[in-house]
Amino acid sequence: MIKKIFSSSFVLILLIFSCSSDSDDNSSEVWEQKSEMLTNWADNFIIPYYTTLTNKLENLEASANTFTISRNQQNLENLRNSFINAYLSWQYVEMFDIGLAEETYYKSKMNIYPTTASKIELNIQNGNTDFNNSNNFSAQGFPALDYLLYGIETSDELIISKYNSDSRYLSHIYEIIDQMLQNTYPIVEDWQNYRNPFIGSVRNTATSSVNKMTNDFIYYYEKGFRANKFGIPAGVFSGGALPEKVEAFYNQNISKALALESFQAIKKFYNGDGGVSLRQYISEVSTEEYSELSTDILDQFNIAENLINDLNENFYNQILTNNIKVLETYDAIQQGTILLKTDMLSVLQIPTDYVDADGD
Amino acid sequence: MILLPLALISFTFTSCDNDDNDDPVIPTIQAPQTYSFERNGESTISYSGQTTRLEQADELYAALNSSGSTASGLDLMFNGSDGSSAGFANDLLNGTSKIIGSKTASSTLSGSATTKDKFNQYITDFASNVAPNWNMDAAPGMPGSITSPDGGSTYQINAVGQELDQLFFKGLIGAFTLDQIVNNYIHPNQLDSGSRIDDNDSGVLSDGKPYTDMEHKWDEGFGYLYGQEGDLDVVGYTIGSAPAGSGNLLMKYFKKVNAEGGYEPGIGQIVYDAFIMGRTAIVNRDYDLREAQADIIQVELSKVIGYYAIHYLNDYIVKVEAGNIAKAHHSLSEAYGFILSLQFTNNGNDEPYMSKADVESFLDTSLADFHNVNQADIIANGSGMIDIIKAAYGNTLMID
Numbered sequence: 001m002i003k004k005i006f007s008s009s010f011v012l013i014l015l016i017f018s019c020s021s022d023s024d025d026n027s028s029e030v031w032e033q034k035s036e037m038l039t040n041w042a043d044n045f046i047i048p049y050y051t052t053l054t055n056k057l058e059n060l061e062a063s064a065n066t067f068t069i070s071r072n073q074q075n076l077e078n079l080r081n082s083f084i085n086a087y088l089s090w091q092y093v094e095m096f097d098i099g100l101a102e103e104t105y106y107k108s109k110m111n112i113y114p115t116t117a118s119k120i121e122l123n124i125q126n127g128n129t130d131f132n133n134s135n136n137f138s139a140q141g142f143p144a145l146d147y148l149l150y151g152i153e154t155s156d157e158l159i160i161s162k163y164n165s166d167s168r169y170l171s172h173i174y175e176i177i178d179q180m181l182q183n184t185y186p187i188v189e190d191w192q193n194y195r196n197p198f199i200g201s202v203r204n205t206a207t208s209s210v211n212k213m214t215n216d217f218i219y220y221y222e223k224g225f226r227a228n229k230f231g232i233p234a235g236v237f238s239g240g241a242l243p244e245k246v247e248a249f250y251n252q253n254i255s256k257a258l259a260l261e262s263f264q265a266i267k268k269f270y271n272g273d274g275g276v277s278l279r280q281y282i283s284e285v286s287t288e289e290y291s292e293l294s295t296d297i298l299d300q301f302n303i304a305e306n307l308i309n310d311l312n313e314n315f316y317n318q319i320l321t322n323n324i325k326v327l328e329t330y331d332a333i334q335q336g337t338i339l340l341k342t343d344m345l346s347v348l349q350i351p352t353d354y355v356d357a358d359g360d
Numbered sequence: 361m362i363l364l365p366l367a368l369i370s371f372t373f374t375s376c377d378n379d380d381n382d383d384p385v386i387p388t389i390q391a392p393q394t395y396s397f398e399r400n401g402e403s404t405i406s407y408s409g410q411t412t413r414l415e416q417a418d419e420l421y422a423a424l425n426s427s428g429s430t431a432s433g434l435d436l437m438f439n440g441s442d443g444s445s446a447g448f449a450n451d452l453l454n455g456t457s458k459i460i461g462s463k464t465a466s467s468t469l470s471g472s473a474t475t476k477d478k479f480n481q482y483i484t485d486f487a488s489n490v491a492p493n494w495n496m497d498a499a500p501g502m503p504g505s506i507t508s509p510d511g512g513s514t515y516q517i518n519a520v521g522q523e524l525d526q527l528f529f530k531g532l533i534g535a536f537t538l539d540q541i542v543n544n545y546i547h548p549n550q551l552d553s554g555s556r557i558d559d560n561d562s563g564v565l566s567d568g569k570p571y572t573d574m575e576h577k578w579d580e581g582f583g584y585l586y587g588q589e590g591d592l593d594v595v596g597y598t599i600g601s602a603p604a605g606s607g608n609l610l611m612k613y614f615k616k617v618n619a620e621g622g623y624e625p626g627i628g629q630i631v632y633d634a635f636i637m638g639r640t641a642i643v644n645r646d647y648d649l650r651e652a653q654a655d656i657i658q659v660e661l662s663k664v665i666g667y668y669a670i671h672y673l674n675d676y677i678v679k680v681e682a683g684n685i686a687k688a689h690h691s692l693s694e695a696y697g698f699i700l701s702l703q704f705t706n707n708g709n710d711e712p713y714m715s716k717a718d719v720e721s722f723l724d725t726s727l728a729d730f731h732n733v734n735q736a737d738i739i740a741n742g743s744g745m746i747d748i749i750k751a752a753y754g755n756t757l758m759i760d
Contacts, residue, residue, distance in 0.1 A: 206555065239439025239461060239480065302418060327473040342549055344711070348699045355554040 033097050033281060034202040034210045036208035041213060041273030042195050045268075048327050049092040050188045056086035057184060070162050073156060082151050084254055087142050091262040095220035095269065098212055099198070100190040103216055108137045109183050113228070114245050117151065118185045125173045131179045143248075151250030206353055214278065215353045221266055228332045229259045233319055234326040243319040255315035260308060267301055279342065286347045293347060297339045306333040370379050377414050392597070392641040394592070395582060395632070396574070396738060404571040407583025412445075412458045414587045414607050416533065419448050420460065421608045424486060424525035427494035427516075431487035436463040436756070438464075438483060465535045467543035470704050478700075481526060486524040500731040508686040515690050521730030525694035527700070529608055534665055534701020537584045537610035542658040545581030546638065548651075561645055578650075582635050585611055585661070600632035613664050623667045623759050631660050655708035662705035663711060666753045669698035673738050673746050674760075680735070689730055696727055711751045727748060 002024045063082035067075040094107050101107065111132065118141040123129040131140050152169065163170050200211035228236070228247065235241035246255045270278050282294040307329040312318035319326055345352060397404045420437045421430045436447030444642035446454050465475040489503040496504035498517050507514040515523050544550050551574050558564075560574040569576070588605040590597070597604075603618060605611040618628035637655030672695035679688035699722055703716040722745055726737035738745050750757055 066644075206558075231473065234473065236476065237462065239435050324474065324477065327477050330473040334471060334473070341468060351555075352549075352553045353555075353559065 002359040005293075023358050030285070031202045033276065035199055036276045037272075037281055038199040038202065038209050038213070038276075039211055040272060040277060042191070042199055043272045044275055045092075045274060046096050047188075047191050047195070048087070050184070050191065053089045053093050054181070054184055054188055056082070056089045057177065057181050060086045061181065062173075064177055066124075067163075068174070069284065070085065071164050071170075073158055073160065076149075076156060076160060080251075083142075083145055083149055084251075084257075087248065087254070087258060088145075088261045090142060090264040092259060092268075094224050094262075095214075095217055095265065097216050098209070099194045099217070100313065104187070105134070105137065106183055106187060108134070108172060110132075110144065110180060111143065111247075112141065113143040113146075113247055114249055117147050120147055120172070124168050124250055127168070128211065128274045129172075129175065131175075141166060145173070145279060146250045148173050148176070149251070149348065152286055204349065206351070211350050214345070214348065214350050217266075217269060217278070218337075218345070218352070219331075219354055220339060222337050225259070225262050225266060225328065229255075229315075230326060230330045230333060233315060234330055235319075236322055236327070236330055241317045241319050241323050245280075246315040246319070249316065252314045252316040254313075254319075255311045256308065258310055259315070260305075263301070263305055263308065267305075270297065270301070278348075281346060282347055289358050290343055290347050293339065293343050297336065300332070300336045300339055304336060307332050369499055376537075384520055387585075388644040390638060391633075391637050393412065393636075393637050394591060395586070395639065396640060397643060398688050399570050399591055402570045404575055405579050405582075406569070406571065406576060407579045407587055408741050409458050410580055410583030411587040412456060413460055414537075414569055414584075414609060415450065416460055417449060417481050417529075417536075418448065418460065419444060419453065421525065424483075424528055425516075428555050429487060429491055431484055434483045434487060435480070438479065446568035447650075454531055460532075460536060463536055463540055464532065465539065466705070467539045467547075467704075468549045469547060469706070469710060471541040471543075472540055472703075472714075472716060474547045475700075475716070476702070479531065479535070482528045482531075484526045485518050486528075490524060500729075506686040506689060508684050513686060513688055513690070515693075517689055517693075517730070520643055520728065521689050521692075522696065526690065527697050530668075530694050530697020531700040533613065534612050534704035535698070538661055538701065539704040541581045541584045541610075542661055543704065543710075545577050545584070546654040546657055550577050551617055551642075551650075552647075557647070560642060562664070567674065570640075575586050575639065576640055578635075578639050581657075582639075585614065585631070585635075600629045601626075603628045603632070610661065610664065613668050614661070617667055623671075624635065624663065627660055627663070631657055636659070658706040659708045660708065663753070663757060666713060666749055667759055669702060669749055670746050670757065671695075672698060673749075677735065677739060692727070692730055692733070697725065699723060699727070699745070699749075702752075714749065718748075718752075 060079075063075075063079040067079045081130045090111060094111060097107055114136045123136065123139055129136060129306060130141070148169070150159075153162050167203040198209045201207075203210075205211065231237060233241065233243050233245040246252060247258050248254050251282065271277075272280060279298070282290070282297075284294055308323075311329060312321070315326070341352065369696055395405065396430070416437065420434070423437060435445055437460075438445055440459040443457065443459070444454075446650060447454045447460050448454050461479070462475070464479055464652070465472045493502075493504045494516060496502070498504035498506045498521070502518075503518045503520050505514050505516050517523050520688040550640045554573075555564075556572070556574045556577075563572065565571060566573050571579070581583060586599065586605055588598055588611065589609040590604065590606075601725070603611065603615055605615070614628070614631075617623045618625055634653040634656040638650050638657070641649035641653060672691045674738055676688050676690040679685075679691055699714075703712050703719045705713045709711055718731055726745065727736065736744060741747065750759075
């Protein structure tokens, strides 16, 4: 009797196993790979990137202090450099819209552009800005600082004199930087607890870390990178071009640098930077039909990156003078979207967890 | 004792098929004769957004044939204003979120910002060069009018001899209607995104609507082809065997291919049945069957583009040989648009029958200047455009 129960259980286990490997989920080998990937993401990407960003934001706060004490050209330049450094390190963090960051609308508070300058001015006049009110999401974070450090007047001289004459402007810089830190600290802290559940969440379900983070990565590529930095300002979703929608509009000369940094973040995340990430995982589980996919994605990234490199440092000027080059770049980036969203997700058997509004 | 493991086996197989062990048995429906589906006695079919866009296209087509049109007016009709449709004489078409331009060359699979931009450029070229020279005689390098020898037909062409409304509209057949159907709405990118499979499996309906998201997306694909069919209740009206929708986009040529004496009579019923069977499969949660029907639709509708690209290339040669230069320009303009459309075809494996790069090499070299066309580029045995297109379709097109 015992023997018979054993044999029937054995049949059952065998069948569960064979049907699981079809759906590419529950076998322990796949679990281990996913866990290794998640561990790499947490320990070598997410947590250190947040640490770097925090340091840069603290440097930014220190530079703002120095500028407050002595409002001269040199200190303005230092403040701006700290701003640019922090903005560059932000490019590595924006894609991690998961956990507390997602719950607190972190990325919306940090980088919605174009910023609403009129709202910033109004907040300065009124004081007591409620930064948690979503109406103020476009009046804080990096784009608001971009306005305050480059856009409130037409020359550096006038900007400095504005800060000399109206202390409310100075304190608003502070408030915004402080808010950015207050937004960031709890997330950094939360990751100490969140790390273990994050790396252990390997099932193929809509809420598992693997599925959510992979979707976040693709969403960032499609929306944060492709649409926001290229498509929207180049007019892909409107009739004419909208160059005033480039990232860092008031300091347009860094728009390309920010985009390239963002692309570095995308490539590193995909490649794993020495550890296991999507590239290795695709190679491991891909069928014959997609045997070249992991390198196809890399090749497409390189094609797109070469096109970005050919653009003017200043995307605003590039769009005004020769928008076709931006549209061509957008198309090359879009080819990457297809590989990631259609082919990669198909190989990984992960459903997309977001839909595009189609207006119908 | 042997029965027990067998019972387990069959139980396990069932759960394999179904992903979700707790799924209740679903009552399956038979495919209906017509594209009509109901839930609790209420129709679940809706594609009014597609009809709106198709009607917008009709007005835009007329505007691209009027010397009074301006660049800003045409752009408004094509791209709307701040995400809202505008510029149409029929006010029902204004103030909606339905904008043709936002759905032009826009699918995830085959969309392209540079191709979309070509349509913007056609508008600019038309408004700045063609419309102001409406009554001038066209010549190489000179936009204006050109009339057929019998005086029966007059066309307006740009400096390189292209009739822009034809480039625009025959291009839109692929970039807009076909692309939205075969590369978007009946594609898993759209049907399966977000929680749509789970929702469809468990009967979760769209907000306040009688249909699931997946059902609706499939209907929207249907609407881009059949959205301008007339009153379906008329006795003897057979949308399947004799599609008769009005309009200037995909349906116009789908009807011609299907007609008696057309290139492939019967295509109408094949496509209609596949739409019905695919929609039935969604109701029955049979996604493999749905995909098989999508493949049929992709392949069959893609053929319409191939047929008419070749048809108008042939027609161009005929008109040139007959000395009818005006009609030759007209036919080549239609061919140009259909060739542009080829990049939006789908061979059932999510690949176009002709790639964007190959399409553009035709358009930008052989067809860059209609006043200087080398006929061999079109008709040369094996290496001409006609033979290349036939080969791209694996010689499945029934056309000479």
